[in-house]
Every structure is written in structure tokens, then in C-alpha cells.
Amino acid sequence: MRRQDFEVIEVSGSPYRLPIVLRQTNSKLSRVPGLVLLVILAALIVGPQVGFAAYAIASPEVRSALIAQPVVAIELALALVFWIALIVWPLRNILFALLSDREVDIRDGEVKVIDRTAFSKTFWRMPLATYEGVAVHVRSSLSGVRQEAVLVHPNKNRSIVLMAAEHIGAREVEELCNLLSLPSAPAERHFGAGAQVSGRENAVAA
Template sequence: MRVATFDRIEPAMPTQLPANISQTCSQRTAFVLLVLLVPFAFAAALATISLVVAILSPETRTALFSQPLLAAEIATAFALVAFLVALPIKRLLDRLLTTRAVSIEDAGVTVIDNGYFITETWFEPLTAFVGVAPHMRATLGATRHEIVLVHPKRGKSILLSVAAKASPAELDRIAHMLGQPVVAASELYRFRNRAPGFSTARLPDPSHA
């Protein structure tokens, strides 16, 4: 689940282990997203209805059958519009209906994700994480400062703190508490997943063959 889904954390910052963190999204943020989404969804619905009405016309169907390339272009455009509408709707549902409970102990991190269809529970040892990263995220109203426990799989990174400002001392304290190094925010976006058996070992030098 995306770290950006949540913007409310209780407590605001973990102070000791074990730490239990509750993560949700503010209803105000979800309402703003809904207001922005409604006009876009309405326009997309009108465009879809117009397209369906046009396709039902015998003349249009004849033209599409005689020009397969044009039909493919229309189908691609329709799929793109559907994707552009479905993505923000999913993000909105995530914010409205999804919560996360995080429990951090010496042994590792247990996460319970409550979604609108399923509840997922997973565990990762602290040794599986890369480090603790400071991160700045631009939101609708302001810029928020995050402290994130970074996992090689981006969906398993854990949001530890959200505040108007996070000091280096707070970042160092949390990293020390978790036994993690402080890493750059770019680690959140680094691609690490490789196919099984894939190796990055260097090839032998031909001159020594």
C-alpha cells in the first residue's frame, strides 16, 4: 500500500519500542479530492455516453468495420479515459475506506491493512528494511515532512511520522531506536526487485580469457 495514502498518524511520532501506530486519512483531504474528481468524472461520463450513442449508429458501425485502424484508435482512447477515471476513484476509496495498524517491536514490524474488500496482515523483520528516510511531499494545502522506514519493496515501506517540519535530531533518534541507518529519500523510489536467479555480477574480462 502506498505511503501517500495516509496523512494522519497516532501517535504523531514513535518514542519507544514496542510502538503501535494507527494510520488513516483525514476526511477533509478526501472531501477535497472528491470535489476535484466529480467534474472530471462527469465529463468522462458524457464523453462515454456520446461515444456509445455514436457507435450504435449504423453508419458509424459500417465505418468502423471498414476502417479497423480507426476502431482500434477509438478503443484505445476509451480505455485511456476509463483508466484516468478509475485511478483517482481508487485513490479516493483508499483514503476513505483504508486504515493501517503498525506494530513495531525488536523482532520486526507487523502491519494490518484494512481495505474495502480485504484485510491483509504481514510481518517483516527490521533487518529487511533499508533504513529511515526523511521525505517531503507536496499536498493540496501545504508541504508535509515525513519520516519513512524504507523497505526494498515500495509497498512495504512504513510511514512513521507526518508533521509540518521534522528536525534532523528527530530523524536520528528514530533511526537509532530502530537500529537503522539514515538514508536518502531517493531510496523510496529505487527499483530493487529482480527476477529470480538474476545476477548483477560482472562478466569476466575477455583479455584474461
């Protein structure tokens, strides 16, 4: 499963006491304008083209004309596919983000994660000892800039955001490191180009 970034990090209980139980989701309100815009564009641009394609298939005269001029038919088909892809792909990404969430449970020397999407539910676990440490990463988005305390794994798809705030100080990082018995790790160990990207190891479909 590909790495999914979440905007909302909900901590059940104290983040500085085991077990650490997290629920990670995305903000629905921030994506509504984009969703509405794409639906309007689909209605204005793709809708008429789909209607014309249906009419062309149903009409013997238009169908005969297109068969007689295959180059025109191919150009129209490519234009239809282009506009559909231009609308459907970002729409798919928005819906995927809205319908995805993650549950994290860290206890007894193990990290357990349940990833849910609209079409699947995946469970995976990793020994806490395989993680390299806790790093602070600065993330920028349309909603602003925030810092994230990340539990860093050599495979960045297995890294976990433990908390997010406007500012995460050295004291908070030290408390997390002491709690998890892990060192502080530089952010580039997780977000650098050398990180592994395979996301299938130790994953079990639930």
C-alpha cells in the same frame, strides 16, 4: 501490494517507547473537491455518450447505419472508451486512497503491518533487524511541505513512516534510532532509484 503513501500518521502512545503502534490514513477532506469535480465531469461528458451508446444499441435504424459504416462505429467506440478511462482512472485512485488505511505494530524485534483497501486486507511482517535505519524525507503535497521519519527497508514497499511533522530534528531521529537499535540512514537509500520494488515477499492474505 504496491506501496501506498499516507497523509495522516496517528501514533498510539509515545513514538519514543516500544511498542510503537501506528494508524495511517489519508485526509478525506482534501480529496472531496477532486471527487466532486470528477463526478460532475462524468455526468456532463461520459453520461451523454453512454446514453447515446445505449440508444444506438436499442435503435434498429442507428444500429444498421453503424453496421453499414464500421469505421464510424469504431471511432465512436474508441471515443467512448477514451472518455470513460479519462474519468474512471483518477476517480478510482481517489476512492482507493479514501478507503485505504494501514496499521503498524513494532515490538519484540518485529514489524507487523495490516494493509486495508476497499477490496482486500493484507497482513505482512518483517524482522526489525532487516531494516537499514531511520531516515528523514521531505515530502511536498497540495497541503504543504512536511518531514517524515522513515524506517528504511531495502524493499521500499516495506519501509514505514514512523512520524510526520513540519520539522523533525536530529534529536528525534537519534531517539528513534536508539529505541529501534538501528543507525541513521540517508534518505536516498529509501527513495533512490536502486531500491527494490517487489511487494509480495512475506505477505499473507488475512
